[in-house]
Amino acid sequence: MKYSGLKFILFLFILSVFAFFQASTSNAQILYDISNLRNQKVDLVWSYDKVKIEEAWDFLKSKFINFNFVSIGVVDTGVETSHQEFTPNVNIDFDISIDSSFSLLNFLFNLPNGHGTQVAGIMGADNKSATTVLASNSPEMNGIISGATTNYKIIARFKGTKITTAAIDIFAVQEAFNNGARIINTSFGWTKCVPLKNIKGCLTNGEFNRLSDSLQDLRTVFSDALFIAGAGNDSVDIINFIPAGLPDPDALNNIISVSATNRIDERAVFSNFGSRTDIAAPGVDVYAPAINNQYDTNFSGTSASAPLVTGVAAILKSMFPNLTPAEIKDVLTKSADPIKTDKPLGSGCFDPNNNPQGYNGCRLNAHRAVAWLLPPTPVILNTPIAVPAP
Amino acid sequence: MKKQKLLLILKIITTGYIVWFLWHYIKFIQNSSFMTLYNNECTFLDFLPLSYLFLALLAFCLTFQILTFFTKNRRILRNYLMVSLNVFILLSVHNLLQIIFNNKSGLLLERSLLLNPIIPLVSLVLIYWFTKGQNVDQPVDSKPMATPTTTARIIFFVVFFISILAVLFYHSFLIYGVFSEHGRLISEYNCGDYPARPGTIPGSQSI
Numbered sequence: 001m002k003y004s005g006l007k008f009i010l011f012l013f014i015l016s017v018f019a020f021f022q023a024s025t026s027n028a029q030i031l032y033d034i035s036n037l038r039n040q041k042v043d044l045v046w047s048y049d050k051v052k053i054e055e056a057w058d059f060l061k062s063k064f065i066n067f068n069f070v071s072i073g074v075v076d077t078g079v080e081t082s083h084q085e086f087t088p089n090v091n092i093d094f095d096i097s098i099d100s101s102f103s104l105l106n107f108l109f110n111l112p113n114g115h116g117t118q119v120a121g122i123m124g125a126d127n128k129s130a131t132t133v134l135a136s137n138s139p140e141m142n143g144i145i146s147g148a149t150t151n152y153k154i155i156a157r158f159k160g161t162k163i164t165t166a167a168i169d170i171f172a173v174q175e176a177f178n179n180g181a182r183i184i185n186t187s188f189g190w191t192k193c194v195p196l197k198n199i200k201g202c203l204t205n206g207e208f209n210r211l212s213d214s215l216q217d218l219r220t221v222f223s224d225a226l227f228i229a230g231a232g233n234d235s236v237d238i239i240n241f242i243p244a245g246l247p248d249p250d251a252l253n254n255i256i257s258v259s260a261t262n263r264i265d266e267r268a269v270f271s272n273f274g275s276r277t278d279i280a281a282p283g284v285d286v287y288a289p290a291i292n293n294q295y296d297t298n299f300s301g302t303s304a305s306a307p308l309v310t311g312v313a314a315i316l317k318s319m320f321p322n323l324t325p326a327e328i329k330d331v332l333t334k335s336a337d338p339i340k341t342d343k344p345l346g347s348g349c350f351d352p353n354n355n356p357q358g359y360n361g362c363r364l365n366a367h368r369a370v371a372w373l374l375p376p377t378p379v380i381l382n383t384p385i386a387v388p389a390p
Numbered sequence: 391m392k393k394q395k396l397l398l399i400l401k402i403i404t405t406g407y408i409v410w411f412l413w414h415y416i417k418f419i420q421n422s423s424f425m426t427l428y429n430n431e432c433t434f435l436d437f438l439p440l441s442y443l444f445l446a447l448l449a450f451c452l453t454f455q456i457l458t459f460f461t462k463n464r465r466i467l468r469n470y471l472m473v474s475l476n477v478f479i480l481l482s483v484h485n486l487l488q489i490i491f492n493n494k495s496g497l498l499l500e501r502s503l504l505l506n507p508i509i510p511l512v513s514l515v516l517i518y519w520f521t522k523g524q525n526v527d528q529p530v531d532s533k534p535m536a537t538p539t540t541t542a543r544i545i546f547f548v549v550f551f552i553s554i555l556a557v558l559f560y561h562s563f564l565i566y567g568v569f570s571e572h573g574r575l576i577s578e579y580n581c582g583d584y585p586a587r588p589g590t591i592p593g594s595q596s597i
Contacts, residue, residue, distance in 0.1 A: 301597050
């Protein structure tokens, strides 16, 4: 009892030293380690390797970048906030924790289970390896952004379902925007009914056109935000799918439509395609968190591709907060790797008028994207855009 | 006499509310097609800032009217009023707490989405539970309109009927995004200067 006051002061001192240390290192370069995933029998990180995300993390670490805070919107089915990859109020802000098999709402409305958890996890799962040594067989992963910085938050908002109206999807986007998200992942959409194609839940021409008008208005209202939209999984031209297939007015270049590729850089059989596609990213058997604190080794769809691009877009936004949506889109598409696919999957990464190699697609290259705006500016196949002040 | 006056006042208020509600509802239907709600002005929703409470009130008023039509047993009516009052207080407190401590509209939306159909169902269970154990053979001041068993049955079926109606009513509107809390908040967004409205197009599919 005699020394209790002294002990308390000592405790406070240690605490303040610890807090100071934490604060001073919040912007420091963080470590990552995904060797635990490489130790597995199945190749879980092929998508990481394909988009060269480890090279990107290493590159950023070597440059001692000061990352600014960035909010990433995930308009989806919600998230399982009890998952070990998410720390509520630290790396994720959610409106409802609906994405769980125990949810009454899931039971009542037969909502898709786990989609939002998977999408949010790919881009922003916690980087536990930065602070703890993971067991060699641990399933824990890194989000695309968490390997570069911890200075981010995912704003997860619940979108509508098949029994609600499209207005609710729009409302969810608005909510994400109002909560500060300027990089917004939209792994959802509507398909127009196409002759000779049996597409479940497709829209009539009238509905499709009306909704297209709505969404065009929406992107005008939220012109500060960059939307990363999955291209859709119906293997049709993307002009039949919104929001990814919305035409890009010159003044409003704020949607990146992302199609899916496989391990050998071919178009995934299900992926939508077409001249309005901006970029492709791995979308077959992508490793992602799943509900019930599990992990999914075969998450497939353009929903899996979009968050890979979103993660890199968020890193860019974090590096250069003043970048406009159009500039981020420009960097991502121009820095992508040209690929040869059966259908067009973006053309920003090569010169379409001078293309003897016959490229017709661009696959995300995170390393080149994050290096694009840092000196020396790489000159790949196109003239680089102006370098903004960091 | 005092109690009879109170009953009369309640009857007038509930009738007034039902008329008020129906008048706005008919006006709303006349002004806009049900199927193309969001292509028209959302006038009715503007009148209903807390739509689920208005709906619950409607269910309460209708049930009260039907009960008073079928029975003069004041104990039953009193039980019904007490239960309804409790449910409303609980609901209001719950929502108030949600607003104060959570400030998360999404959460509030989902809760209210669930509570809407639950309100009449909770009332149903509570009323039946309250009524079955009581000696309704001995009404306070008037002879019963029916035998106890029949009275209990009538109450049960009336409330059950109202509950089913309310649930159907609610869900039919939920699908079109009207009357629900979602509908209200979306109407704030859609009834502004925003030029194009998505209408009754179904929600998106995850890809």
